[in-house]
Amino acid sequence: xxxxxxxxxxxxxxxxxxxxxxxxxxxxxxxxxxxxxxxxxxxxxxxxxxxxxxxxxxxxxxxxxxxxxxxxxxxxxxxxxxxxxxxxxxxxxxxxxxxxxxxxxxxxxxxxxxxxxxxxxxxxxxxxxxxxxxxxxxxxxxxxxxxxxxxxxxxxxxxxxxxxxxxxxxxxxxxxxxxxxxxxxxxxxxxxxxxxxxxxxxxxxxxxxxxxxxxxxxxxxxxxxxxxxxxxxxxxxxxxxxxxxxxxxxxxxxxxxxxxxxxxxxxxxxxxxxxxxxxxxxxxxxxxxxxxxxxxxxxxxxxxxxxxxxxxxxxxxxxxxxxxxxxxxxxxxxxxxxxxxxxxxxxxxxxxxxxxxxxxxxxxxxxxxxxx
Amino acid sequence: xxxxxxxxxxxxxxxxxxxxxxxxxxxxxxxxxxxxxxxxxxxxxxxxxxxxxxxxxxxxxxxxxxxxxxxxxxxxxxxxxxxxxxxxxxxxxxxxxxxxxxxxxxxxxxxxxxxxxxxxxxxxxxxxxxxxxxxxxxxxxxxxxxxxxxxxxxxxxxxxxxxxxxxxxxxxxxxxxxxxxxxxxxxxxxxxxxxxxxxxxxxxxxxxxxxxxxxxxxxxxxxxxxxxxxxxxxxxxxxxxxxxxxxxxxxxx
Numbered sequence: 001x002x003x004x005x006x007x008x009x010x011x012x013x014x015x016x017x018x019x020x021x022x023x024x025x026x027x028x029x030x031x032x033x034x035x036x037x038x039x040x041x042x043x044x045x046x047x048x049x050x051x052x053x054x055x056x057x058x059x060x061x062x063x064x065x066x067x068x069x070x071x072x073x074x075x076x077x078x079x080x081x082x083x084x085x086x087x088x089x090x091x092x093x094x095x096x097x098x099x100x101x102x103x104x105x106x107x108x109x110x111x112x113x114x115x116x117x118x119x120x121x122x123x124x125x126x127x128x129x130x131x132x133x134x135x136x137x138x139x140x141x142x143x144x145x146x147x148x149x150x151x152x153x154x155x156x157x158x159x160x161x162x163x164x165x166x167x168x169x170x171x172x173x174x175x176x177x178x179x180x181x182x183x184x185x186x187x188x189x190x191x192x193x194x195x196x197x198x199x200x201x202x203x204x205x206x207x208x209x210x211x212x213x214x215x216x217x218x219x220x221x222x223x224x225x226x227x228x229x230x231x232x233x234x235x236x237x238x239x240x241x242x243x244x245x246x247x248x249x250x251x252x253x254x255x256x257x258x259x260x261x262x263x264x265x266x267x268x269x270x271x272x273x274x275x276x277x278x279x280x281x282x283x284x285x286x287x288x289x290x291x292x293x294x295x296x297x298x299x300x301x302x303x304x305x306x307x308x309x310x311x312x313x314x315x316x317x318x319x320x321x322x323x324x325x326x327x328x329x330x331x332x333x334x335x336x337x338x339x340x341x342x343x344x345x346x347x348x349x350x351x352x353x354x355x356x357x358x359x360x361x362x363x364x365x366x367x368x369x370x371x372x
Numbered sequence: 373x374x375x376x377x378x379x380x381x382x383x384x385x386x387x388x389x390x391x392x393x394x395x396x397x398x399x400x401x402x403x404x405x406x407x408x409x410x411x412x413x414x415x416x417x418x419x420x421x422x423x424x425x426x427x428x429x430x431x432x433x434x435x436x437x438x439x440x441x442x443x444x445x446x447x448x449x450x451x452x453x454x455x456x457x458x459x460x461x462x463x464x465x466x467x468x469x470x471x472x473x474x475x476x477x478x479x480x481x482x483x484x485x486x487x488x489x490x491x492x493x494x495x496x497x498x499x500x501x502x503x504x505x506x507x508x509x510x511x512x513x514x515x516x517x518x519x520x521x522x523x524x525x526x527x528x529x530x531x532x533x534x535x536x537x538x539x540x541x542x543x544x545x546x547x548x549x550x551x552x553x554x555x556x557x558x559x560x561x562x563x564x565x566x567x568x569x570x571x572x573x574x575x576x577x578x579x580x581x582x583x584x585x586x587x588x589x590x591x592x593x594x595x596x597x598x599x600x601x602x603x604x605x606x607x608x609x610x611x612x613x614x615x616x617x618x619x620x621x622x623x624x625x
Contacts, residue, residue: 002483002486003483003484003486005483006480006483006484007484009480010469010472010480013472013476014471014472017471018471207465207467207470208463208465209468211433211463211465211467212461212467212468213484214433215432215456215459215461216456216484216485217453217454217456217457217484217486218484370432370433370452370453371432371433371434371435371452372433372434
């Protein structure tokens with residue numbers, strides 16, 4: 001126990017003396033939490049629209065102004081022909097072409113039907129999909145308006161219509177930041193925890209001080225605890241800063257129990273730090289440790305459900321995500337912060353991270369040898 | 373230069389046929405020797421002769437492939453952690469924490485060897501006085517010149533009064549005056565009854581040892597006092613003895 005106190009004192013002194021580490025620990029997460037959710041936007045806006053209006057009537061004017069006033073579209077060009085509009089797509093100036101046929105207004109009023117043509121540039125799949133969908137919605141709204149107007153006075157619309165009213169639970173305004181910030185915070189805590197642990201130990205290997213430690217009667221588990229505890233504490237500090245930033249900058253107030261969040265983070269960090277520890281037993285240089293870490297971090301990030309939902313991944317990929325501890329952390333963060341889930345709701349994630357923590361740390365302890 | 377304090381009866385290192393293989397390569401080949409309490413034992417050999425490997429086995433850092441050895445009465449296979457309590461070690465690489473101050477290093481290493489707060493304080497103070505580092509005590513070790521670091525490193529290695537201290541080329545790259553001061557520290561520790569096990573490439577330092585062994589290609593070729601060796605090899609200096617032996621070496625790094 002005394003040994004551990006000496007070890008901890010030493011680690012904390014070294015950490016607080018290293019200005020670069022301090023910057024990484026405090027500045028980097030803050031900047032990332034403030035910048036990334038604002039920049040990485042899920043919503044598609046400013047879709048460039050090329051219009052080919054062959055009718056040039058009041059109705060077409062109304063339709064176009066309804067489209068542009070939605071805020072999603074930007075009228076890029078007003079073309080005389082489809083070919084001309086197509087040029088705009090080719091030169092990447094337009095994402096969508098809306099072609100309105102001749103006698104649009106007349107046919108609509110007289111014959112009660114008319115067709116219009118939408119061409120979508122699908123190079124950016126997400127933009128094409130959403131753009132097409134937005135435009136369809138606006139046009140069908142426009143269509144309803146006209147129907148109302150034309151039928152008013154005679155008889156009320158007999159066509160039975162089903163109006164769909166949806167309400168968004170847990171994130172009423174569909175604010176993607178509510179969903180993004182907890183995920184990023186989970187990632188940051190993981191990153192800082194495991195990276196710093198791995199680099200710290202490998203640095204002792206590089207400098208040669210670990211040899212001096214190995215020749216002392218220090219017990220292996222004390223040495224490892226001496227390395228884990230400081231970074232466990234630091235990662236908790238970062239987590240707290242992140243929660244505060246989420247509250248101050250984005251107004252995210254966890255719906256669930258904060259104690260539950262900290263309990264989960266406490267256990268989860270054992271797994272994350274154990275992972276860093278394990279890497280450090282394999283790597284001989286900081287460079288190696290960085291590259292190994294980078295590889296795993298990419299997998300953890302892309303297969304953790306932060307950017308793309310795990311449910312929509314192919315079956316094999318979903319199986320891989322089960323071996324990704326970050327996945328469980330992101331899930332729990334979102335569940336507890338947005339939904340107010342309770343311990344019982346996140347029990348399976350708890351079990352998963354406990355298993356990770358036990359396996360990773362046991363493996364690391366077995367692999368760390370004072371004598372080889 | 374025979375050390376009067378050495379006790380010719382008590383063996384602190386007993387090493388018999390100790391061997392370390394790395395694949396086909398035999399780094400240390402059936403080395404056999406004894407080291408007595410309080411003696412200054414010089415462990416010589418060209419680069420790649422296997423000195424460091426042998427030393428690491430004796431320190432419990434490396435498991436031997438075969439053979440037997442007892443260090444401070446403990447077995448190098450099973451009781452490495454007991455050995456570690458009884459020895460001090462100073463490696464070729466400077467191994468104090470550069471980002472801690474002198475005092476902090478003393479406190480840390482004293483602490484993990486189980487010294488009490490009071491002992492750490494007292495020993496720390498006398499160490500700093502002895503090395504004349506009073507004004508540097510609160511400076512980071514990184515800011516010290518190499519010679520001072522080496523002296524500090526040695527003093528920290530004997531802080532917990534080990535039975536044996538292992539020094540792996542402790543004076544590499546250090547100026548002659550500092551080397552002389554370093555050896556004064558070694559004599560002082562030896563006078564306190566600490567056995568010194570030292571490797572070096574400086575033949576003048578070899579002359580300071582009570583007994584020396586010279587390793588060639590993983591084997592111990594000779595082991596005797598410096599004066600006997602010179603007589604047997606009909607040489608006037610240790611340099612010549614070393615050349616005669618090391619010339620036959622087939623491997624180097």
